[in-house]
Amino acid sequence: MxxxxxxxxxxxxxxxxxxxxxxxxxxxxxxxxxxxxxxxxxxxxxxxxxxxxxxxxxxxxxxxxxxxxxxxxxxxxxxxxxxxxxxxxxxxxxxxxxxxxxxxxxxxxxxxxxxxxxxxxxxxxxxxxxxxxxxxxxxxxxxxxxxxxxxxxxxxxxxxxxxxxxxxxxxxxxGPRVLDVMLAADGSLGDLLTVNGGGSAYSYALGDTVGPEYFVEFQGREVFKHAVRNMTSISEAILKRNGFEKSDVDVLITHQANMRIIDAVGRRFNIPEERVFVNIEKYGNTSAASVPVALDEAVKTGFIKKGDLVLTPTFGGGFTWGAALIQF
Structure with a gap:
């Protein structure tokens, strides 16, 4: 309570x-x-x-x-x-x-x-x-x-x-209340998005040359498919658990990974573009930072208003995904 x-x-x-x-x-x-x-x-x-x-x-x-x-x-x-x-x-x-x-x-x-x-x-x-x-x-x-x-x-x-x-x-x-957070993961899909280098399974000896495994590697099409599907499903689940309909969402702030992903999630929720906050054009994908940066900007610019119900679905390597409901 x-x-x-x-x-x-x-x-x-x-x-x-x-x-x-x-x-x-x-x-x-x-x-x-x-x-x-x-x-x-x-x-x-x-x-x-x-x-x-x-x-x-x-x-x-x-x-x-x-x-x-x-x-x-x-x-x-x-x-x-x-x-x-x-x-x-x-x-x-x-x-x-x-x-x-x-x-x-x-x-x-x-x-x-x-x-x-x-x-x-x-x-x-x-x-x-x-x-x-x-x-x-x-x-x-x-x-x-x-x-x-x-x-x-x-x-x-x-x-x-x-x-x-x-x-x-x-x-x-x-102030704004975090009504609920739902989280999920599927490690069996982890190899679709990786940074392996430096981990215990890909360790380096002194003097070794750093290889491409040290950097972000991913299979874009597969990541896109799972991102849209899982952000949508967990968003539907968190709304249902809290007694809300899709139409109750005032503002959608997804993880800012790709405009096509943001558009796809918005369409599945029938949320008009003017209620979807986007700042990916200025920052690109900033991983874990993308949602809090977007929340801060949406609040400070007045995009989010008092009384708004905000839905924030995310998706990332692991694979991990989640959604939060915030009542402003």
Missing amino acids: MNFILRGFGSYAPERILTNADLEKIVDTTDEWITTRTGIKERHIAADGETTSSMAFESSKKALADAGIEPAELTHIICGTFTPDSMIPSAACRLQEKLGIKGQMCVDVQAACSGFLYALQSGRGYLCLEPESKVLVVSSETLSRRMNWEDRATCVLFGDASGAAVLTGGEITD
Whole structure:
């Protein structure tokens, strides 16, 4: 019976912008090809010295300020990412240090593009155990460091960014409520989207050359098919579980992976384009960061209004997928 309140939102993207025209000079591609197939026009790329935790720090500062909460008040830091600064320490611990605080529980959640929803659901679980908790849920990805810039099928798709939210308990009137989150996965399909290099099954000896397995590799058509099917089915399931119809959804914010995927999910829910929030043209696919960045922008620009029911389906490597319902 607890209310899960999103007290504040924040997002950050690096200053450097890589346009489709820039990519034409790097690989054999064109602005027209990228735009018509993905909807992406540009993406942000981390500067030298900029990392997953430093971007998480920037988005977290904004979310905390928006929530009116000091970093020292936090009890948990949960970071959704598959591109941490290092294997150890975790990105969450690196972020804690940057926030200048100690003692909080810190953990990374690795669910690829579903990372924010997996982290959000984890935060709800901690709040059930400790209702007075104040949880920082942040997703940050430095995907440019896991791109093979000679592979035109992947390097045109991804960008770097971070998004954050502060989650607490509270009253219905205290802010947007997370009504429900549903999560799922199917590891048998994992090989369709991978970053194998560096894992224990693909370890390197000192002096070895890094191969293509170190970077994002995927089978686009198969990923597309499963993404649309699973985001649609879990969205239908979460609506049914909470007594809603498709027509009750005021705003749809899907994982910003590909404009064709976003359009396909919107059509299956009969949601008009003007109620589907899209920012993929500015950021590309930022994996776990895409939903919190979109939420922050949709709130700050007034796209989401008080009283709106927002549906946020995601899909990512693993395969993982999920959906959340948020009542603003």
